[in-house]
Amino acid sequence: MSEIVLYNTRTRKKEVFVPIEPGKVGMYTCGPTVYGPSHIGNLRSQLVPDLLKRFLRSEGYEVTHVVNITDVGHLVSDADEGEDKMELAAQKTGQTAEEIAEKYTKLWQEDRARLNCQPLEQNPKATDHIPEQIELAKALEEKGFLYRLDDGIYFDITRFSRYADLARLDLEGQGAVHRIAEVEGKRHPADFGIWKFAPEGVKRLQEWDSPWGRGFPGWHLECSAMSSKYLGLHFDIHTGGIDLATVHHTNELAQSECGFDVNPWVNYWVHNEFLDFGGEKMSKSKGNVKSLDDLVERGYDPLAFRYFILQAHYRQQQAFNAEAMDAAATGYRRLVKAVVAVRDVVGEGDAEVQAPYREKFRAALADDLNAPKAMAVVWDVARSDSLADLDRRDLLLAFDEVLGLDLANAKLEEETAESDPRIDALLAERDEARKNKDFATADRIRDELAAEGITIIDSPEGSRWSRK
Numbered sequence: 001m002s003e004i005v006l007y008n009t010r011t012r013k014k015e016v017f018v019p020i021e022p023g024k025v026g027m028y029t030c031g032p033t034v035y036g037p038s039h040i041g042n043l044r045s046q047l048v049p050d051l052l053k054r055f056l057r058s059e060g061y062e063v064t065h066v067v068n069i070t071d072v073g074h075l076v077s078d079a080d081e082g083e084d085k086m087e088l089a090a091q092k093t094g095q096t097a098e099e100i101a102e103k104y105t106k107l108w109q110e111d112r113a114r115l116n117c118q119p120l121e122q123n124p125k126a127t128d129h130i131p132e133q134i135e136l137a138k139a140l141e142e143k144g145f146l147y148r149l150d151d152g153i154y155f156d157i158t159r160f161s162r163y164a165d166l167a168r169l170d171l172e173g174q175g176a177v178h179r180i181a182e183v184e185g186k187r188h189p190a191d192f193g194i195w196k197f198a199p200e201g202v203k204r205l206q207e208w209d210s211p212w213g214r215g216f217p218g219w220h221l222e223c224s225a226m227s228s229k230y231l232g233l234h235f236d237i238h239t240g241g242i243d244l245a246t247v248h249h250t251n252e253l254a255q256s257e258c259g260f261d262v263n264p265w266v267n268y269w270v271h272n273e274f275l276d277f278g279g280e281k282m283s284k285s286k287g288n289v290k291s292l293d294d295l296v297e298r299g300y301d302p303l304a305f306r307y308f309i310l311q312a313h314y315r316q317q318q319a320f321n322a323e324a325m326d327a328a329a330t331g332y333r334r335l336v337k338a339v340v341a342v343r344d345v346v347g348e349g350d351a352e353v354q355a356p357y358r359e360k361f362r363a364a365l366a367d368d369l370n371a372p373k374a375m376a377v378v379w380d381v382a383r384s385d386s387l388a389d390l391d392r393r394d395l396l397l398a399f400d401e402v403l404g405l406d407l408a409n410a411k412l413e414e415e416t417a418e419s420d421p422r423i424d425a426l427l428a429e430r431d432e433a434r435k436n437k438d439f440a441t442a443d444r445i446r447d448e449l450a451a452e453g454i455t456i457i458d459s460p461e462g463s464r465w466s467r468k
């Protein structure tokens, strides 16, 4: 195992990865709150750890990856305020919280599968771990970190000297104050709920008995309780979207380091950046793209979205729009084509010829998971005039074990030889609109054709279409 470097949010440095137990890695990722379909921006936060996991496995590590399911209402925003998402969805649809949770847990698991994410070792639900959460809260209470207000039990952040470390918070400044809704009696604005009481006279769908009274856990508590149950009190890697660092991860860390008496609780904090939608709608006629289903409806292969994500470094904001997604779909199709051309050749490749390419690919990912650089190596191989088909086959399929684009099985879309004057004319109109940067018209035509089961394939040579 050669050296792997990861950027650690807590230290703000790239650090050499050293596992707690040689050869093994424990990794925790914050999962979805299951009250609706996952946003594709949040799916980036699943694809990044999946790439990391695949890479670590290719390096010989045994990886245990845990992702939780938040199926008990936490509050609407990450900042501990607003209404309860699960309860709200239940009110709106007339379903029980359990029914809603089950539906969207399944959808999220399907999204992961369609994106070719590797199966999780554990995928625990918050509602299955209420006793564990109460245990941790009891430990915190015994150590004097908690205090009681009318509406719940709170964590006193001033008792924990490292509270601001992870997100470099300015606890005295305005930033900490305006972020969190004011609750009367809180000792510090950033103090957060560990256990909330069910409001008097209101029957919540989800509530449990506890030593402090009937109610429900604060959102942050579940991740501390479940990660420790499945990975131990001290584990290697915690991942999540960068938006979680300032409140959710900061609070997870505080509860865990105080409750479990560990420092550090997690060795490496790996945070991915946002998808940047730039205010631009993917399609004027059909509203914004939010979920993977929205993309599929528009004729994109889910793996083209995976390909798209691989084109940016995980710590960079990535612009998501129709042009970028079209370019990714074209790139993915070309790569599949390149692999299909060599996939079935028979014979053995030349390990010596392949070695420098393998090393370059590996080095890119070992340097804080530089996927764009790794993709450049993939394209060097796919386009190489000097490599034999056998070596191209070996290399591309080996790289794909890490990239997860399913190149070993991917099929080329039927490239239609059909011609249909009406569709050809619409395509020409769309090409013209794109040339004039009239993306509203271009999107409208794409959507119209998608509704008929026709996929448009864009390339520098122009657009083609195929029927599903």
Ligand SMILES: [Zn+2]
Pocket (backbone or CB within 6 Å): 029, 030, 031, 223, 248, 252
């Ligand atoms: Zn979490």
